[in-house]
Amino acid sequence: MRIIIIGGVAAGTSAAAKAKRENSDSEIILFEKGKDISYAGCGLPYYISGITSRDQIVINTPEEFQKKYNIEVKTSHKVTKILPDSKQIIYENQKKSNKIKYDKLIIATGASPIIPPIPGINLNHILPLRTLKNAVNIKNIIENKNPQNITIVGAGLIGLEMAEAFYELNLNITIIEKMSQVLPTFSRDMAQIVKNHLLDKNIDLYLNEEVTEFVGDKNNNLKSVKTKSGKNIDSDLTLISTGIKPNTDLASQAGVKTGNSGAVAVNEKMETSIPDIFAAGDCAQSTNLITNKPVWFPLGSTANKQGRIAGENAAGGSNNHKGILKTAITKIFDLTVAKTGISVEEAEKNEIDPVTTKITAANHAGYYPELEKINLKGVFNKDNGEIIGAEIIGKDGVDKRIDVLSTAIYSKLTAHDLFQVDLAYAPPYSSPKDPAAILGMVTSKKL
């Protein structure tokens, strides 16, 4: 049995490794159009800031991966077509085209940055951050071109993570965001906390603002950024972080169905609409565990799980991925910013009557050193009291509470349950009433 995997980052390598473990007799071939595989995409900002190295970000080189898992790795091999009827793929390498048959195919083609069609976008020193190659390019520019003024277009998670990275490198940072708040998926009042923190760090932040033109010098190097409101901001380097889109051209051409999100539609087994073709990772949809509707929310942790499931099932096993809560967390300077589940607006769209509770609670006992306040907003279903969403912003202890609440949402716990759960208490770690319990208690009164 031959299993072919297209794409060699998180989902692709997870799928390959798991398929081989599931069925050691199978032949596994991994096609990757780029030169790198198996690198930690989420670690790229930390590579750029110098917190970690390229070698540490690359979990396995192609050679290491091939040897470690006994999998054939074909880098710089671009798959150009899937032929489902004859169960073949066509690929290109060094300008030569070839065909190969598969028994099972896993599409793990990932996602690509959305590059807005702004005049001057093709100037030098305007880059997204998606691939290791992007990161190496950004780092090279910083090391060799001595940029001083950085503009970040888009104040989502990647944009703000990169603001921290550039800040660590002592660069002047301007952030331009089209929406009226940073982190557009967060509630306005919660996003305000992050905004104030960015201003405390002397970041120039422009909301309700758009780039209208990138201006270059005679060498086609970026010089400044012009905006809708008439600003002309000196800029030696611009990061484009305005979102990503799933890479579905190959799948679509082959007749594999995509969902409303544009990503490949899959079932719990990661099977697509065409037999023997699976999809996993950033190119594929998942299921929203609260609404039970398809959702596209590409993240490394989900890519790992989906890849693993796809690999196991392709190799003859049987496993499933139930879905996601769109749980996300990020470090933005000194803050930890996290979200899970659905928002009030999403609840209303799905005909759920939402109740929200906002509290501020201590990370641990008040008399223990390094006391920090945690800002916590929970969304509950008024009909049955179940928690369906949460946003948490603060310092120490935020990551703990988002994981407790993610587990609670997965488990369909109610506000009353949050009070009941026997969370661990000792002064360095929590208070006798943990923030999650307080959230439940306060909400219970409203239900």
Add this chain to the structure above:
Amino acid sequence: MRIIIIGGVAAGTSAAAKAKRENSDSEIILFEKGKDISYAGCGLPYYISGITSRDQIVINTPEEFQKKYNIEVKTSHKVTKILPDSKQIIYENQKKSNKIKYDKLIIATGASPIIPPIPGINLNHILPLRTLKNAVNIKNIIENKNPQNITIVGAGLIGLEMAEAFYELNLNITIIEKMSQVLPTFSRDMAQIVKNHLLDKNIDLYLNEEVTEFVGDKNNNLKSVKTKSGKNIDSDLTLISTGIKPNTDLASQAGVKTGNSGAVAVNEKMETSIPDIFAAGDCAQSTNLITNKPVWFPLGSTANKQGRIAGENAAGGSNNHKGILKTAITKIFDLTVAKTGISVEEAEKNEIDPVTTKITAANHAGYYPELEKINLKGVFNKDNGEIIGAEIIGKDGVDKRIDVLSTAIYSKLTAHDLFQVDLAYAPPYSSPKDPAAILGMVTSKKL
């Protein structure tokens, strides 16, 4: 309506405050035999080590509490008898005895240290640590008597927390434990990690050892500790941390039923066997959420919850406390040591076929600074795959995983569910596969 509460620490003050909020017309009287109320018992080691102050440990003085909640607080008032037939209590103050009627009574009499009947136990400078008064006494001895050599009898949670406190004060510490391991409620291999850490800190640790005599000087001050194996250990101060027992004399004399544990038997509403009498906190039992059997496991977080429920119900409300998982956490020098649910032995006693999985996993992404290994042991029910217990020892990130697993056990999640839960991933906080997910994955293969 008059609600009388006996005992003014965690459960008693929680009950009083909640009863008043539930029914502001009720008259609430709190009787406390000591001088202090409303102090953080779990903070006492940190008060002794100097990390925090007496004022910070005392959440409310009697006067503050009285004023803040409009509750009558009677300190130095010892309740000597409960008369359920006439719904009265008898109390003593300044050697005078009085009676008062109650409509509802809440017993929150707490627990007391078990003082082993060892020759010399009544010498000066041999103390338990249970009350604020105990802590003040220990601190006074340290400040005024200049002790150098400290012996701790009993290597449970309090004994080891106090080892850290004494260590912070640059004292020489010997720990004597009767059992063959520290932390007798933990698995042997997990306890070994803590033992090695204590040895790294140059603590003299004697396991399988017992004190046979406390030797005093001519002023009746402790001088040394003799042991079963023939040692005579110089000792200026000894902490007795050999366990506690529930204070049930008052309840028992009144005919209130106690359970097998010796603590007061209560239902979910914190009602005792006698109408209009409630019990809460360290004197009362709870329900083990896994075995559904009564359990006595006194902790501040449970006392808070039970007190709150008792107060609410006594005042005419309706709430319940479902039970506990015996979740416990403590900081022992640089380690965080935590446990939730039941052990293999407890599972077997309850006719559950246990499967255990032990893993070592990273607290966060390998390339992010301050990488730490977390030791995690999970116990699962082989029949249905549900997680029923966990022990976790490590540094950063232990408290998060114990709370995720406590929530998972409460929710009856299976090993497969632990893989599915959408936990938050970013390099500073976790890995694409969180330790909890790895625990589930590894266990799934055995089921």
